[in-house]
Amino acid sequence: MNAFRIVPSVAEYAEFCGFAKEAALGEKDLILTNEYIYQPAISALNLGCQTLFQEQYGAGEPTDVMVDAILSALAGKEYERLVAVGGGTIIDIAKVLAVAKRGERVDDLYAHMGTLEKVHPLLIVPTTCGTGSEVTNISIINRTTKGVKQGIVSPAMFADQAVLIPGMLASLPYGVYATSSIDAMIHAVESYLSPDACPLSELFSEKALELILPCWKAAADSGEKDGWKPYAAEFLRASNYAGIAFGHAGCAAVHALSYPLGGVHHVAHGESNQVMFAPVLQKYLEKHPTGKINRLETLLSKLLGCAETAAIPALYSLMDRVLPRRPMREYGVTEDELPRYADSVIETQQRLLGHNYVPLTRDEILAIYKCAY
Ligand SMILES: [Fe+2]
Incomplete structure (x- = not known):
């Protein structure tokens, strides 16, 4: 019997600035998001965080090619916490990035799913009213090389915190x-x-x-x-x-x-x-x-x-x-x-x-x- 539990802490803020202040977001944090979310809601806060815009690495649902390209782009960056701000695609990618060691590719993670470990503390801010993915430990990746959509599942992929910010839905x-x-x-x-x-x-x-x-x-x-x-x-x-x-x-x-x-x-x-x-x-x-x-x-x-x-x-x-x-x-x-x-x-x-x-x-x-x- 699988006992019921909620792993991430869950917090709610009216606007992103309240969360940024409480979490003391800064230069050691990497925000994974889309530019159309970042510009209106986060940019003006001048948090000094590093950023990565997912759309620069491919469109649509997460694929192994897209995630591998992001892993390569991050290889030269030093950051501690990973802050995912977005819909299902962003959140699914962030869960994978949080457990990928330097040099690992998506296929490597599937190959040792049972022994994955958290590399970066993960904070997730969902910006749609649907995925619920901020509190689950599964990421669905389209493995284009194998022609199948497959879940990566691991206890290490739970976020440390799920952050609900109704104000982030304003432009949905x-x-x-x-x-x-x-x-x-x-x-x-x-x-x-x-x-x-x-x-x-x-x-x-x-x-x-x-x-x-x-x-x-x-x-x-x-x-x-x-x-x-x-x-x-x-x-x-x-x-x-x-x-x-x-x-x-x-x-x-x-x-x-x-x-x-x-x-x-x-x-x-x-x-x-x-x-x-x-x-x-x-x-x-x-x-x-x-x-x-x-x-x-x-x-x-x-x-x-x-x-x-x-x-x-x-x-x-x-x-x-x-x-x-x-x-x-x-x-x-x-x-x-x-x-x-x-x-x-x-x-x-x-x-x-x-x-x-x-x-x-x-x-x-x-x-x-x-x-x-
Ligand atoms: Fe669903």
């Missing part, structure tokens, strides 16, 4: 709010239904949903694109709570089945999860209609003010108001790709599939894909 575009908050909602649901959930992790899954759903509704009812911004603190906390929950109980089939959509067709992580969410839950309900999923229905019915039997469809409707769902075909997927996706999920995503509410066979996974198509 609507699309990133939408996809990242959908991702957080799915983390909450998948971790809640996971057979590895425990009463403590369930508290965090439940609280994440209690924060996200009313704020989604209030934001959508406002009719304004920025209607979610008054709730930035709630979305950030919800993402963090869902991260704590899935850090313990895991994510499952929704994340597993969405990988090919992200990897092959470059659909944003939260959006590709959204495509798979309803078809996976539908399969769960079909295979195991009475069980823990009924507790989820009870929770959702209270939050959404509807009958338990209508609760899951009501969740889909609310999610559609945040971002309308699209079928797989609209992302350029062709029907003959689906059997290959099912095979690849069985072959490479067992870590996630092990957290499924009910086991799914290859044919059932294919049926889910056809339903999402």
Whole structure:
């Protein structure tokens, strides 16, 4: 039995300056971020920190090529703490940099994952409302040389501190709010239904949903694109709570089945999860209609003010108001790709599939894909 624990300390500040002052950020610290985040929110503070802008080493989700290029660029720098400020890509890269010894490449880290040690103290400031990655010890890297997205996992990759700063979400575009908050909602649901959930992790899954759903509704009812911004603190906390929950109980089939959509067709992580969410839950309900999923229905019915039997469809409707769902075909997927996706999920995503509410066979996974198509 894996005991529940939260490893990083978690702190909250209204703005970055409060965190910078308390942490006494300075010349021995390296800030890993994007320039579009650094310039408006950090630059004027004149902290004297060293900086590295991730986008100079490649676009999109983290790849081995991108991380190796960053490792090479850092080889000549002397720094102590690593401060990651950004979304999922920045955070995943930072966790790898924190454990890489001088001269090591990404492949080396996979080769001795069991003996990784923290090289740089790590502080993480998430700037979306989705990843929850600031409190987990896994980093997903697209190993382009091997054609597979694979997690590096190690206790050494936990941050020392997760820092929640609602002010850092002020310039987040609507699309990133939408996809990242959908991702957080799915983390909450998948971790809640996971057979590895425990009463403590369930508290965090439940609280994440209690924060996200009313704020989604209030934001959508406002009719304004920025209607979610008054709730930035709630979305950030919800993402963090869902991260704590899935850090313990895991994510499952929704994340597993969405990988090919992200990897092959470059659909944003939260959006590709959204495509798979309803078809996976539908399969769960079909295979195991009475069980823990009924507790989820009870929770959702209270939050959404509807009958338990209508609760899951009501969740889909609310999610559609945040971002309308699209079928797989609209992302350029062709029907003959689906059997290959099912095979690849069985072959490479067992870590996630092990957290499924009910086991799914290859044919059932294919049926889910056809339903999402
Ligand atoms: Fe996710």
